[in-house]
Amino acid sequence: MRLVWKAALWAFLLIAAFLTLFPILVTILGSFKTNAELTAGATILPSSWQFNNYVEAWRQAKFSTYTFNSLFVSVASTLGILLVSSMAAYVVDRMAFPGKRLYVGMQAFTMFVAIGAVVLRPQFELMIRLHLHDSLWGVVLILISAHASAFFILYSFMSGIPKDLDEAALIDGCSRGRTFLQLIVPLLTPGLGVCALFAFRGAWNEYLLPFVFTLSKPQLQTLTVGLASLKYGISAASQTHLMMAGACLSILPMLAVYLFANRSFMQMTAGSLKG
Amino acid sequence: MRKSKELAFSYGFLLPSLSLTLILGIYPIAWAMRYMFYDYKGFGKKTFIGLDNFARVMRDGEFWHSVANTFAYAGGKLALSIPLALLLAVVLNRGLRGRHILRAVFFLPTIVSTAVMAVVFFAIFNAYNGVLNQFLLKYKLIGGAVDWLGADHAMLTVVLVSVWGAVGNYMLLFLAGLQNIPADVYESASLDGANKLQQFRYVTIPMLGPVMQMIVMLAIINALKGYESIMVLTDGGPIGKTNVMFLYVYKLFFPTAGTGAASQIQEMGYGSAVSFVTAIIVGLITALYYFGSKRMNRYA
Numbered sequence: 001m002r003l004v005w006k007a008a009l010w011a012f013l014l015i016a017a018f019l020t021l022f023p024i025l026v027t028i029l030g031s032f033k034t035n036a037e038l039t040a041g042a043t044i045l046p047s048s049w050q051f052n053n054y055v056e057a058w059r060q061a062k063f064s065t066y067t068f069n070s071l072f073v074s075v076a077s078t079l080g081i082l083l084v085s086s087m088a089a090y091v092v093d094r095m096a097f098p099g100k101r102l103y104v105g106m107q108a109f110t111m112f113v114a115i116g117a118v119v120l121r122p123q124f125e126l127m128i129r130l131h132l133h134d135s136l137w138g139v140v141l142i143l144i145s146a147h148a149s150a151f152f153i154l155y156s157f158m159s160g161i162p163k164d165l166d167e168a169a170l171i172d173g174c175s176r177g178r179t180f181l182q183l184i185v186p187l188l189t190p191g192l193g194v195c196a197l198f199a200f201r202g203a204w205n206e207y208l209l210p211f212v213f214t215l216s217k218p219q220l221q222t223l224t225v226g227l228a229s230l231k232y233g234i235s236a237a238s239q240t241h242l243m244m245a246g247a248c249l250s251i252l253p254m255l256a257v258y259l260f261a262n263r264s265f266m267q268m269t270a271g272s273l274k275g
Numbered sequence: 276m277r278k279s280k281e282l283a284f285s286y287g288f289l290l291p292s293l294s295l296t297l298i299l300g301i302y303p304i305a306w307a308m309r310y311m312f313y314d315y316k317g318f319g320k321k322t323f324i325g326l327d328n329f330a331r332v333m334r335d336g337e338f339w340h341s342v343a344n345t346f347a348y349a350g351g352k353l354a355l356s357i358p359l360a361l362l363l364a365v366v367l368n369r370g371l372r373g374r375h376i377l378r379a380v381f382f383l384p385t386i387v388s389t390a391v392m393a394v395v396f397f398a399i400f401n402a403y404n405g406v407l408n409q410f411l412l413k414y415k416l417i418g419g420a421v422d423w424l425g426a427d428h429a430m431l432t433v434v435l436v437s438v439w440g441a442v443g444n445y446m447l448l449f450l451a452g453l454q455n456i457p458a459d460v461y462e463s464a465s466l467d468g469a470n471k472l473q474q475f476r477y478v479t480i481p482m483l484g485p486v487m488q489m490i491v492m493l494a495i496i497n498a499l500k501g502y503e504s505i506m507v508l509t510d511g512g513p514i515g516k517t518n519v520m521f522l523y524v525y526k527l528f529f530p531t532a533g534t535g536a537a538s539q540i541q542e543m544g545y546g547s548a549v550s551f552v553t554a555i556i557v558g559l560i561t562a563l564y565y566f567g568s569k570r571m572n573r574y575a
Contacts, residue, residue: 009366016363017380023439024383026406027395039404088292097285103293110300114500114557117525118550119303121317121543126298145299147292176284205388207503212529224390228507231394240398247395254386 027251031244038241050241057245065219066226067249073136073143073210073222074203080144081199082192089154090180094166111148120212127213136220139213143203150195157191158184197257204254223250307547315544328548338549340515341523342556344430348505348519349498351434356441357494361487363442364449365479378450382443389440393507396436400424400508426513433505433517440504441497445490452486453479488568495564499557524550 030038031053033046057063092100127138161184169179185192210222221229227246230239311329314322332338363381367374384392399406400423411417423432456479464474480487502522505511511518511526527546 013363013366013377016359017377020381020384020439020443023392023395023399024387026399030398030406038406040409084291084295087288091285091288095281095285097282103289106296106301110296113304113554115304115307115550115554116500116502116521117528118307118547121528122303122306123299126302141295142299145295147295148300151292176281180288201386205390207388207390207507208525215529224388227394228390231397231507240404243394243398247391250391251387258383258386 024251027244027247030241031248033241033244035239035241038244053241053245054249057242057249061230061239061242061246062226063223063246063249066221066223066246069136069210069220070204070222070224070250073139073206074200076137076140077143077203078196078199080140081147081150082195084144085147085150085195086154086185086188086192087180088151089158090184093155093158094163107148107151110146111152117208120208124212133213134217136210136213139206139210142209143206147199150199153195153198154188154191157188161187200257201254307550309547310544311548311551313544317541317543321544324544328545329552331545332548332552335549337515337518338520338523338552341518341520342553344515344517345499345519345521347430348434348437348501348517349495351430352437352441352498352501353491353494355434355438356445357491359438360442360445361449363446364453365475367446368450368453378446381446384440385443385447387440389501389504390507392440393436393504396432396439397424397508400432424509424513426516429509429513429517433508436504436508437498437501441494445494448486448490448493449483452483452490455486456482488565491568492561492564496557496561499560520549520553520556524553 029044029046032049032051033043033053034048034050037043037047088103091097092104123142124133124138127133127141130138132138132141165187166179166183169183170176174182205224206222207224207228210220211225211228214220214222214225218226218229223246227243227250230243230246310321312323312325314320314324314327367378367381371377402408402420402422402425405423407423408417408420412420422428460478460482461474464478469477500521502519502525505517505519506522506525509517511522524546527542527549530541
């Protein structure tokens with residue numbers, strides 16, 4: 001009886017794992033097939049490995065441009081989110097000032113009230129007025145503006161750092177700004193790491209925002225946008241192999257980060273539930 | 276003197292966050308709230324028309340069709356992903372060999388962008404040269420090509436794709452909740468003669484209650500709001516079968532951005548009113564769930 005249970009359990013787990021991995025395997029293996037072999041569908045392993053697909057995707061399908069754009073958007077917005085939200089979290093946790101509750105309430109509001117694509121339009125118009133609609137800086141700024149969750153994570157980490165520490169520094173004649181930079185920021189590293197991962201993952205995977213901003217400027221497309229646009233290419237049917245190679249290129253960096261930090265990543269994600 | 280310096284420091288440090296939130300977070304919402312009372316196509320005249328936009332929402336069959344689609348999509352996604360995630364979490368919370376690898380496997384899809392994943396699934400599911408159909412045909416598992424993204428199956432396909440992307444996330448959250456249940460509770464339960472199934476019913480479920488309530492609420496909000504993958508996979512089609520309400524709103528603002536559907540006119544005023552109604556629908560359902568599940572917890 002126990003054995004039957006155990007067998008059923010493992011069968012369930014293996015089927016679930018197979019279904020989870022299947023699309024990823026199809027993508028990875030498909031990225032090495034010729035287009036003809038891919039769309040004929042019947043093989044699992046490529047009959048001959050077409051490493052050329054990657055070269056073609058990188059050059060012809062402009063994945064080098066997309067990758068650069070994605071990196072720029074992700075790195076810039078991650079740094080921005082960390083800076084802006086750690087400064088705010090420090091002030092809100094450590095200082096007393098009128099309007100504090102209003103500020104915290106506002107952050108909670110922006111996190112919970114979502115009205116969908118409607119905000120994209122005024123955001124886009126604002127960027128036209130700032131002359132940032134022709135660059136990716138507009139996308140970066142909008143991504144940074146959505147830093148409420150980073151703020152709340154850092155706020156909870158901040159309250160875990162004893163206040164005596166910065167009071168001692170202040171008595172020793174250290175200015176508030178220097179205390180923040182030289183004392184608080186190093187102590188906040190674990191929290192900053194969590195936020196950086198989330199912010200980077202969010203920006204790297206963002207689709208709608210860069211899509212809207214690059215509608216008339218394909219040279220600014222990010223990986224997710226450029227890849228999706230391949231689907232609607234002139235000869236969509238003949239590009240499936242490039243789509244697969246492109247998908248692999250766009251997953252790879254996140255996969256590397258994830259495998260590298262798998263253990264701590266899982267723990268951090270789990271830990272954020274309590275925060 | 277010192278006090279005013281501290282205040283200046285506080286506001287100075289808060290300024291970047293505050294200004295960004297106000298300008299790019301709050302102002303756009305206020306913008307929409309204003310235009311929902313206007314007839315405004317995105318250019319030219321802006322005419323104040325009071326509540327006319329809302330009257331139009333009530334009569335807009337296509338919108339309510341998209342609301343029905345949203346419920347079908349969200350309902351299907353939740354009904355599949357939550358039980359599956361809970362089951363995987365419970366199983367992988369045990370001292371099973373290889374559980375770390377399996378956790379990593381199930382979490383893998385959540386690091387893939389929904390847009391990228393939709394492109395991949397498009398290549399797998401499309402009727403004419405999709406990988407799945409070719410494979411099934413080759414081994415004679417189906418008689419003719421199945422139109423996975425056609426009118427009959429599109430919603431199911433879209434739901435399955437979203438479940439694939441979501442299960443790992445909820446599994447991880449459930450795991451975090453499970454790990455907060457002390458092991459000795461299970462020990463005493465098994466000493467009292469409770470079997471595994473009874474332990475699950477009388478220990479796991481009640482103790483997981485608050486965490487579960489939060490996870491399900493997050494899942495409801497996400498399911499009602501999700502449309503990126505649908506946009507890439509089917510663009511709401513065919514014949515509006517997978518058009519969900521957030522996608523409907525999107526198309527009122529960016530009518531030419533989509534590819535398949537016939538382009539319509541930009542409707543900024545009306546779109547604002549529709550998005551306001553969608554926000555109320557999402558809020559209402561979330562509130563209903565929240566208070567409903569609270570009451571259930573009390574009687575459990």
